[in-house]
Amino acid sequence: MRFKNRVKSGKMPEVNLIPMLNVMMGILAFFVMITMMLTNEQGVEVQLPAGENAPPPEEAPPPVLVVELNAQGQFFVEEEPFEQQQLESQLRFFLRQDEEAFVVLQADEALPYERVLQTLAELKVIGGDRVSLGIE
Template sequence: MAISTGSGNAEVLGEINITPLVDVMLVLMVVFILTAPLLNNAVRINLPKTATTAAPDAVKAVTVSLDGEGRVFIDKREVAAEQLEQELKQLAAANPELALSLQADEAVPYKPVAKAMAAISRAGISKLSVLTATGG
């Protein structure tokens, strides 16, 4: 593009127009903002706080979760509370060295947690970790 400086010499202006770049970046940012919450499909549980906890074993443990509404999950898959023992027996039959992690929302009364622990014991699983959040 030539710009007249008034002296008769034509000078070339070499600038990059960044407006399209800004538009593309804004669209990408909006897409990221809208899709980021959808990537987290975990069970929402407020774990009770404790002073210290031991780190779980390096082996991938199956997680049994009890949420605040009384629902039971095995690795993010909802199961009926009555079917928990049967599901765990099937998992234990497939893997005799099965390790379980039990996590329960802090609002869950002790009775459902005790029932889940009894179902785990009746299923023949002896490796159990109870997960809590750190920071007493």
């Protein structure tokens, strides 16, 4: 039996690495799994206090001042009639008392929308973004 001389044929021998890498990954996975099984979990035993499951304290809602505007264009706060200048001073006082307070304008449905927007713009000059239009 005669062996062929591969060097003379010009072909270089090839090493197929894929099967070797598959075996190496299998061995690596085996050692990782064994290491995880053999190590003891370390932790600290903690005894939690036995307490009632009380809900967290509820935050009080911010104060709201409802300004009503009827069909005749009159202002009412808590069913008391106000002139526009009285209302402006009342709003300034109310908004100074609490930083989270806000004002809601409730306008009558019969009132023209232009008048509602004009009043809302005037109130926003006083209260800024803490003034909003209420809808029902």
